Amino acid sequence: MKLLPLFSSALVLALGSTAYAQTTLTIATVNNGDMVRMQGLTDDFTAKNPDIQLQWVTLEENILRERVTTDIATKGGQFDVMTIGTYEVPIWAKNSWLLPLDNLGDTYDVDDLLPAIRGGLSADGKLYAAPFYGESSFIMYRKDLMEKAGLTMPDAPTWEFVADAARKMTDRAAEINGICLRGKAGWGENMAFLTAMSNSFGARWFDEAWKPQFDQPEWKNTLQFYVDLMKDAGPVGASSNGFNENLTLFQQGKCGMWIDATVAASFVTDAKASSVADKVGFALAPDTGLGKRGNWLWAWSLAIPAGSQKADAAQKFISWATSKDYLALVAAKDGWANVPPGTRTSLYANADYQAAAPFAKMTLDSINAADPTNPAVKPVPYTGVQFVAIPEFAGMATTVGQLFSAALAGSTSVDDALAQAQQSVDREMKAAGYY
Incomplete structure (x- = not known):
């Protein structure tokens, strides 16, 4: 009987067990x-x-x-x-x-x-x-709160409309935040959102000579708009919130709007997990009229x-x-x-x-609208919509993400965060030999 395992193994091999x-x-x-x-x-x-x-x-x-x-x-x-x-x-x-x-x-x-x-x-x-x-990314919003605010969400809204709607939908007494956006530091967390958002404001990470552009007005407009909007209409402690944290807030009925990954659509419309499953609408990521939307790929x-x-x-x-x-x-x-x-x-x-899936067409349209080879309003030397496809990006964007998260938290100013981002990225690009 003790030999049985050996015979069993041999039998398994004889019957065609794979090499792994x-x-x-x-x-x-x-x-x-x-x-x-x-x-x-x-x-x-x-x-x-x-x-x-x-x-x-x-x-x-x-x-x-x-x-x-x-x-x-x-x-x-x-x-x-x-x-x-x-x-x-x-x-x-x-x-x-x-x-x-x-x-x-x-x-x-x-x-x-x-x-x-x-x-x-x-x-x-x-x-x-x-x-x-x-x-890609798009807007998920509460249709009931939009109606209560006396507004109708366009299929392709502007950032100005989104900001106005977010402020009108905010009800601090009811713990309803007009908008939930990523604030957690990370090159794939807040910087994914902010880089995509910056494209729609005409900003870019680098000019054609690989010089960082955080000292330009387009980045100031992006970050100031984001910080002001989150201060007025975002959740408390937003600088700690990434994808999963905002998903939970939206499912709990605490967000009027959430701009994030299209993959979240099935989770916010799942009646088993979401208290607002039957109230969710979808729209394309916002723009500022410059020809680029704030969506990623x-x-x-x-x-x-x-x-x-x-x-x-x-x-x-x-x-x-x-x-x-x-x-x-x-x-x-x-x-x-x-x-x-x-x-x-x-x-x-x-x-x-x-x-x-009521979100299917909007998801596909958002994916198809993202153009990694031409992500910004102005010419750029890189590919990537919410990232720059160079090896150094992850480290640089992690640092920048920490600075921008600090600006959101109020522990540094928008101007100081941008100045430090410019200095940090400039130093890294010089060290890497880009110029």
């Missing part, structure tokens, strides 16, 4: 709602792949970025699958830090991926990360670090998590409105999805 039998994949991911849902559905994957086990490292957004960047840059090897974004993929692929995804399976249908999303995750014609969900995506000894198993998992079949799995369990958005053309041609 008993592989454990360590997956780093962000604590956003769609990823949490995905973890709850992975029994479907392990049932189909019983010789692959999954180990999750789920982290807050800023911490995830720090951990995976350190790990891949130092070849630490902690993770087999990383959740990364549109900013990292082309830079890391160029550094040979990622493996190309060239074995996702015959039924994966790479050509079904939305062109804007696929393009941002590719380098030299090869896909280096598969999008779990894609997003992003995809949270799954990638494999170079040098991984588990690439075959990792691609199996990535293929499962970003496939058409996964979308159908979520739809069967939680309804079409809750499938991860913004990745596949076929989803937006799906009549069931269109019927279940």
Whole structure:
């Protein structure tokens, strides 16, 4: 009887066990709602792949970025699958830090991926990360509060309209903030929002000679408008609020408007989680009449670090998590409105999805409107809408994000925050040899 395990193992191998039998994949991911849902559905994957086990490292957004960047840059090897974004993929692929995804399976249908999303995750014609969900940003608003304020939200509003509406919808006694916007410091938190917002005000990170532009009036107009608006109509402690904190506030009925990721739409209209699910409307991100809106382009995506000894198993998992079949799995369990958005053309041609997701068209329009190759009103030497696609950006924008969060908190002035941002970024760009 003691020999039975040996015979069992031999039998498993004889029946065609794969070369990565008993592989454990360590997956780093962000604590956003769609990823949490995905973890709850992975029994479907392990049932189909019983010789692959999954180990999750789920982290807050800023911490995830720090951990995976350190790990891949130092070849630490902690993770087999990383959740990364549109900013990292082309830079890391160029550094040979990622493996190309060239074995996702015959039924994966790479050509079904939305062109804007696929393009941002590719380098030299090869896909280096598969999008779990894609997003732009838009306005989510309370239709009842807008009506109470005597206003009608246009499909394509201006910042002037948004600010006026936010102040009119604010009711401090009822704990209703006219608007909730990101204030938490981080290059992917407040700086994602503020960089996209600055595009619509005519600002830019750098001129054509890579000189920082925080000393220009367009950035002063952006930051002053933001700080004043949040002071008048934003929540207390807004400098600590990122995506998840504002999502909670909106679901609790404490925000008249929220300008943030389009992926949030399914969570604010989910009657199980949102107290205002039946009162939510959507509009494009605002502009100032200069030709650019304050919306971004992003995809949270799954990638494999170079040098991984588990690439075959990792691609199996990535293929499962970003496939058409996964979308159908979520739809069967939680309804079409809750499938991860913004990745596949076929989803937006799906009549069931269109019927279940009132935000579908506005999401697709917002994604298609973002132009990473021409993000600003004035010419720029970089690509990226809410980020600048150079390796130095993450560090510089983290510092700038801290300065701007301090301005929002009132611990420094707008002028001082901008002056320090100019000085800091100028120093880093000189050190990096840009000029």
